[in-house]
Amino acid sequence: MSQEIGVAKRYARALFELAEERKTVSETEQQLKDVATVVSDNEKLYILLTSPNVVLADKIGVLDIALKDQVSDIVYNTLQLLIERGRISILHEVVNSYIRIAGEAIGLLDAYVTTAYPLNDAEKQAVAAEFGHKLGKTIRIHNVVDASIIGGMLVRIGDRLYDGSLSGKLDRMNKTLKSQAR
Known part of the structure; x- marks a missing residue:
């Protein structure tokens, strides 16, 4: 820091x-x-x-x-x-x-959700509900659009990063294949 x-x-x-x-x-x-x-x-x-x-x-x-x-x-x-x-x-x-x-004092966390396209209100609510349930907090969604992730989403809440993006999955698959080829 x-x-x-x-x-x-x-x-x-x-x-x-x-x-x-x-x-x-x-x-x-x-x-x-x-x-x-x-x-x-x-x-x-x-x-x-x-x-x-x-x-x-x-x-x-x-x-x-x-x-x-x-x-x-x-x-x-x-x-x-x-x-x-x-x-x-x-x-x-x-x-x-x-x-x-x-x-944090009121149990509210900010989630920065990166997607390839803008989320509509229903999608934001669904993401907030899913992560709110997992973390036991109320989640406020901030949508960031970045076409380079191809599909899926990246969710950053505090210091945690949840990578469900297609580009992230492809990167992990590529690393796995390279490590197995050696």
Whole structure:
């Protein structure tokens, strides 16, 4: 695990604990997502917030103008702390870590399902039900389309990867045949 990911997890954990105390876990998650989108979509803002040549007071001034009344004080204070410590570049990892921590706390896991074509709602529900039953959790599906898997699906839930793709099966078959030919 890189150092930045570990730092992001600590920020996310602290923010989650504050949000949980205030019973604003989902609102905080949405605000974090929105802020991360704004920062990543606005290249000039990102450069301003990450540039070592811009004075800290100016960065905080921009943060005040842009977000002070738009987000909760705990989200604002977290952003301010990231800027003060020169870590605003890890904002997306903080958001991802927060989402994982919040999901785990309520028994919700995110599944990244890669398929050769987009899944419809019924297929998403079927995958969520199958993996939810296996893992004893509620599963939220994020569909990623990648035609290179040919067929079937890859399902990533946390650190686990379930490979039911046709390309994965062909690769395993190829390795088996090569090892037996020797």
